[in-house]
Amino acid sequence: MTLTQLWTSEPQLFGNHGAEESFPLLTKILDAKIDLSVQVHPDDAYAMKHEGELGKTECWYILAADPGSYLIYGHRAQSKEEFAQLVSQGKWDQLLTKVPVKAGDFFYVPSGTVHAIGGGVMVLETQQSSDTTYRLYDWDRKDEKTGQSRELHIKDSLACSQVPFQAPKLTRKTSFCGQTKVTEFVNSKFFSVYRWENHQNQGDFQNKNHDYWLVSVIAGQGQINLGDKTYDLKKGMHFIIPSTVTNWTLSGDFTMITSKAN
Template sequence: MKPIRLQSVNIKTPWAGDYLSNLRKLETGVGIVREVCAYKKSENSILNSEYEGMNLRDLISLHQKELMGDDTSDQMIRAAYIDAKEDLSIQVHPNQEYAEKVENDFGKSESWYVLQCDEDTSVIAGCNTDDQELLRHAAINGNIEKYLTRINVKPGDFIYIPAGIIHACGKGTLVMEIGSFGGVTYRMYDYGRGRELHLDKGFQVLDTSLSANKKEFPLKARNKNGIRTGVESKEFKVDVIDTIGIQRIFKENKYHIVTCVLNDCDIIIDKEKYCLHYTETLLIPASVKEYEIRGDCRILCSYRP
């Protein structure tokens, strides 16, 4: 099975920036760009001519073994850009047990890789109190931020956001969000934008003991080929692959989602070249056993552990 090109799904948001819109010539107001998604009613369309008219869920169903390998799921790791001019809502996601029981859905853990950000930019991940009544009162009265943990970020940082942690992506950022299957978000505070809040369910799933894990992969430190673990959880793993010239990747019977997050590169598979420009994503099926990266670039490679 050849690599799969997917049509991005663009979503307008009240907090949208314009970095990705300018880069890709999108209409204004697009804050979320879903690169890989098989979630209900959000599936990417397939751009490969041999699968014309199909979406990603169709492809998984019809070509399970070739595409997914040993993974018998009908879902796939989700990858999306968040382009934020303003702070996103403060929110929390349920774990697998709660999501199955209450929402008939999947749990949601995620991660953020920072491509671009303003100086002195931060994200919210975790809180500095275990008093949920205090937090509820603060959410209602609009001063919840003082009880939350802010983490300063810069390009090349990677942050893991487990299900149950209160969090919000910060203004002035372009991040790649890579996460598990779920699509349930409980909004705890929204800066007066008038959207629905979900405080009752949010506080049922909130775990005040959780904290975020940040790893730093400085762009200026790139001077040789290397593969390092950006994020690893039971649901998904992301490798940070730096290539200076040529690097060959050998893989197990798993799909790889490869996203170019620095410069441009070429992916070589069976002597065929697939150009991958900055921010573009390519889905490499499980049936492909090895591929080559050529260029001066950084790739995020996402897959099931």
């Protein structure tokens, strides 16, 4: 089955999720060889009114970053008028905020955040299950074959952007399940994201809230025991622990990024 078919036909695997028609989260690895376009995503209300679908809030865990690489994260304009003026004049260096990054950094990107992933940065992205994106700027690039620039969505970008920008205040919380170190990066309206670090120890987890978990192994190797079966884990694996699994045990030396829908 596809994930959508499983979501529809076996809702007990996902905590009997209710009326949601589709799986609510997407996780993906983005490997930016060059600077990606500067974008902003609408919130649910704007997206439903103008696009007929959900908006998009997302987050990034930095898997790797070349020396000197950066993200575009927010902007410097203090009013909608200043924002629009800087955009119309193409004063991007004056408008956009560049933030240097390194592996292990985490960024929460709520709807309304002007953002872009810079070249040389690889991220694990967790997001609302939506493709709604408005392109504000594409570095004045033209398609080599057609000579045309990609479409920009200036009006919608101006309408959706948070002005002035205020970076979300996140507090990392650290706990232990057995010997497994668990770091909570964000617990938002849409999702929660964690890093589980297991170093030759054993971590015993109890799924008290009957959540289902999206899991990406980002380093090392080990095993997960789900009670009736043990699975080998290694870097690059992605899987879902259904809500019907009440407990599991981790062993080995590895790191995983996990998320759950809220």
